[in-house]
Amino acid sequence: MKFFDYRARRVEVGEVEIRVTLVDGREAALSISDFPLLREATFSQRKNVELINGYALHWPELDEDLSVAGFFEKE
Numbered sequence: 275m276k277f278f279d280y281r282a283r284r285v286e287v288g289e290v291e292i293r294v295t296l297v298d299g300r301e302a303a304l305s306i307s308d309f310p311l312l313r314e315a316t317f318s319q320r321k322n323v324e325l326i327n328g329y330a331l332h333w334p335e336l337d338e339d340l341s342v343a344g345f346f347e348k349e
Contacts, residue, residue: 280343281328287320294345297328302345311338 284295292312293303306312312320315336324332331340 276343276347278329280341280346282325282331282342283328285323285325285331287323289317292323292331292340292345294331294342296342296346300346304340304345309338309340311336 281297282294283297286293286295287306290307291303291305293301295301306320312333315333319333319335322333322335324334326332329342331342332338
């Protein structure tokens with residue numbers, strides 16, 4: 275995974291997925307159901323996400339982190 279090859283400019287959290295848009299316009303989404311902490315969280319807790327330097331997502335209330343690269347480098 276090339277962590278610094280993927281820099282996000284926006285993150286959107288919906289009812290069923292998290293969508294990331296990179297600075298170059300590419301988009302990817304992951305299902306909330308794939309992440310137990312996010313799946314069990316309230317919608318309000320899920321919406322409270324921070325984009326850290328464009329490279330990571332952080333949910334302070336849940337102590338959950340996801341890399342932006344993980345949205346694009348799926349195995």
